[in-house]
Amino acid sequence: MLLEISHLTKSFGSFTAVDDLSFSVKEGEVYGFLGQNGAGKSTTIRMILSLIRPTKGSINIFGMSIEKEREKILQQVGAVVEKPDLYRYMTGYENLNVFARLSNKHISKAEVMKCLELVGLDKRAKDPVRVYSQGMKQRLGIAVALVHNPSLIILDEPTNGLDPQGIADIRNLILMLSKEQKKTVLVSSHLLSEIEQVADSMVIINKGKKLVEGRVNELLNPDKVQLEIITDNNPLVKDLLANSVWAKGLRNSPDQKVLVDTTADAVPLLAKYLVEHHIGISSLRSMNSLEAYFLSLTSGNEVE
Amino acid sequence: MRLSSIVYIELYKIFRKPRTYIAFGAIAAIVGLIQLGFYADGESYMKFGMQSLSDSFDVNGNIMNGYLMAFIILQTLLVHVPLLIALVAGDMISGEANQGTLRLLLTKPVSRANLIIGKFIASSIYTIVLLLWMAVWALAISIFIFGADDMLIMKSDMVTQILASDVMWRYVAAFGFAALAMLTVSALSFFLSLFAENSIGPIMATMSIIIVFTILNTLDLPIFNMVKPYLFTSHMLGWKGFFDVTVNENNEQIIGSIENLPAVLLSAGVLFLHVIGFLSASILVFRRKDILS
Numbered sequence: 001m002l003l004e005i006s007h008l009t010k011s012f013g014s015f016t017a018v019d020d021l022s023f024s025v026k027e028g029e030v031y032g033f034l035g036q037n038g039a040g041k042s043t044t045i046r047m048i049l050s051l052i053r054p055t056k057g058s059i060n061i062f063g064m065s066i067e068k069e070r071e072k073i074l075q076q077v078g079a080v081v082e083k084p085d086l087y088r089y090m091t092g093y094e095n096l097n098v099f100a101r102l103s104n105k106h107i108s109k110a111e112v113m114k115c116l117e118l119v120g121l122d123k124r125a126k127d128p129v130r131v132y133s134q135g136m137k138q139r140l141g142i143a144v145a146l147v148h149n150p151s152l153i154i155l156d157e158p159t160n161g162l163d164p165q166g167i168a169d170i171r172n173l174i175l176m177l178s179k180e181q182k183k184t185v186l187v188s189s190h191l192l193s194e195i196e197q198v199a200d201s202m203v204i205i206n207k208g209k210k211l212v213e214g215r216v217n218e219l220l221n222p223d224k225v226q227l228e229i230i231t232d233n234n235p236l237v238k239d240l241l242a243n244s245v246w247a248k249g250l251r252n253s254p255d256q257k258v259l260v261d262t263t264a265d266a267v268p269l270l271a272k273y274l275v276e277h278h279i280g281i282s283s284l285r286s287m288n289s290l291e292a293y294f295l296s297l298t299s300g301n302e303v304e
Numbered sequence: 305m306r307l308s309s310i311v312y313i314e315l316y317k318i319f320r321k322p323r324t325y326i327a328f329g330a331i332a333a334i335v336g337l338i339q340l341g342f343y344a345d346g347e348s349y350m351k352f353g354m355q356s357l358s359d360s361f362d363v364n365g366n367i368m369n370g371y372l373m374a375f376i377i378l379q380t381l382l383v384h385v386p387l388l389i390a391l392v393a394g395d396m397i398s399g400e401a402n403q404g405t406l407r408l409l410l411t412k413p414v415s416r417a418n419l420i421i422g423k424f425i426a427s428s429i430y431t432i433v434l435l436l437w438m439a440v441w442a443l444a445i446s447i448f449i450f451g452a453d454d455m456l457i458m459k460s461d462m463v464t465q466i467l468a469s470d471v472m473w474r475y476v477a478a479f480g481f482a483a484l485a486m487l488t489v490s491a492l493s494f495f496l497s498l499f500a501e502n503s504i505g506p507i508m509a510t511m512s513i514i515i516v517f518t519i520l521n522t523l524d525l526p527i528f529n530m531v532k533p534y535l536f537t538s539h540m541l542g543w544k545g546f547f548d549v550t551v552n553e554n555n556e557q558i559i560g561s562i563e564n565l566p567a568v569l570l571s572a573g574v575l576f577l578h579v580i581g582f583l584s585a586s587i588l589v590f591r592r593k594d595i596l597s
Contacts, residue, residue, distance in 0.1 A: 049411050052594035074413040081411065085404025089321055098313055102412040144408060 002027040002184050008057035010043050017043040019208040030178045032199030033188035040208035041188040045156045049079055075104055078150035084141020086129045092140050093125040103148035119143045135166040155187045174198045192294045219290050226292040227260040232280035234258050246270045310422030318430050327388035327434055335377055335441040370447030371455040371471050377442040386489040386514055393427040393493035394506030401501045401597035416591045431490045435483050470559050474546040481543040488536050488575045491582035498589050501597050536578045542571030
């Protein structure tokens with residue numbers, strides 16, 4: 001394992017931001033770190049980077065403890081924590097050059113420019129950062145993380161505040177870093193759709209605790225779905241489905257929708273079955289079960 | 305990572321910031337105004353000041369010369385320079401925390417202790433450069449405008465005359481001492497900047513401490529007299545000791561003499577210990593600090 005987090009806990013007074021969290025990242029994979037805002041993602045990332053001290057637990061990167069071998073480890077790590085704040089009075093090039101010098105490696109001017117080119121800022125290199133858009137700052141922040149050619153890249157909510165094109169650019173950059181440059185990337189987000197598109201594995205946390213961890217394609221199994229049905233007769237629908245072979249689970253959502261756990265191939269049969277029993281269906285929405293679960297967390301309405 | 309690289313980067317950041325030049329501009333403006341004032345009305349001012357002496361002494365030569373001007377300017381400015389020092393030193397950590405760049409800095413393989421030492425050395429270099437700038441304006445330009453002659457310093461109970469040939473080294477020593485005094489202010493401001501996320505707090509706190517300590521110095525009460533020797537503000541004007549000369553039995557100045565060298569050295573020692581104390585405390589605090597900005 002390239003990164004191993006073991007029983008990590010961080011408390012601020014009586015508030016526990018991260019609670020006994022464990023997960024591991026393999027070399028070469030894109031690892032998604034998913035959770036609502038305030039779930040403890042940034043606190044965890046700050047601990048990984050030794051910006052804050054854990055209350056309990058351990059962090060090993062490249063087989064070394066971050067507590068004991070901080071500088072050695074950070075030579076091989078590039079990171080952007082939350083929004084990339086840079087020196088506003090300096091140009092993009094100057095900013096990148098300052099951080100490149102701090103990387104303890106000899107990085108030539110050409111390499112700095114190449115890095116700016118990689119994030120599409122080479123033509124704006126001489127402009128002061130104070131005139132950069134949010135998206136440009138985000139890309140420069142990523143350039144700061146990449147400039148010393150690290151093995152592990154940690155990006156904390158890299159698409160925050162970006163427009164759709166900016167989000168797509170960052171996504172493509174992450175995929176390129178992983179597929180072409182064989183980098184290991186830990187990327188955090190509060191959006192499942194973002195993680196789904198780039199990550200090989202992921203962990204979901206809520207209130208500082210791990211909810212689920214695994215391969216994305218297994219967790220987001222397209223065969224397992226949750227149906228969200230709005231009808232004119234919910235009690236009858238529940239009776240009918242309770243006696244059917246398709247419903248693996250059945251419950252009401254807080255906003256009076258019927259939620260049914262089933263399989264993807266059963267959806268048309270189930271819909272036909274309800275129509276044959278003269279049920280008026282206003283809406284029938286199929287979601288992946290993990291997506292439904294995550295949505296229930298982000299909306300703050302946990303399913304029964 | 306080499307400490308010299310950190311110092312270079314920190315100096316680059318200091319001198320790329322527009323606020324850095326406020327201090328240089330302020331010193332040039334204040335010194336220029338004082339020089340202009342004395343150039344225009346200095347003679348009548350000096351006549352007024354010499355009134356009480358003219359009955360007892362026959363004073364010849366250029367009293368209002370560059371050396372005296374530099375002494376007047378130093379006395380005036382060293383009260384205000386701490387604010388200009390705190391402007392930069394108080395921003396060294398808190399400014400980075402405020403901008404959010406501190407966390408980005410600490411994702412790089414830089415040891416926290418080295419970062420603090422590097423930043424402190426950079427802010428010290430700024431302090432020394434600022435004092436050199438002040439020396440150029442206060443001394444070199446004053447000599448250029450007013451010329452050089454023996455220096456006459458009036459005190460409440462005596463007049464000290466220092467020969468022109470014996471003055472320059474005293475200024476070099478005085479500016480060296482002033483640099484140590486200002487480094488103490490810089491170290492205090494730097495230390496306070498660890499606890500804030502904007503630079504206003506440390507700047508205000510530094511000035512408040514200096515004001516409170518200075519007031520304590522002026523109160524002649526037994527309870528305060530006990531602590532006065534330990535307050536750095538009690539020693540900040542120790543540079544004046546270089547202008548107290550001893551005289552021989554004929555009341556002639558002994559060239560190269562300092563009336564109370566042990567007191568000057570004691571003051572320098574107290575200031576130096578404060579610098580070391582503030583810097584060590586900064587390293588200790590920063591090494592354990594959670595970066596939440």
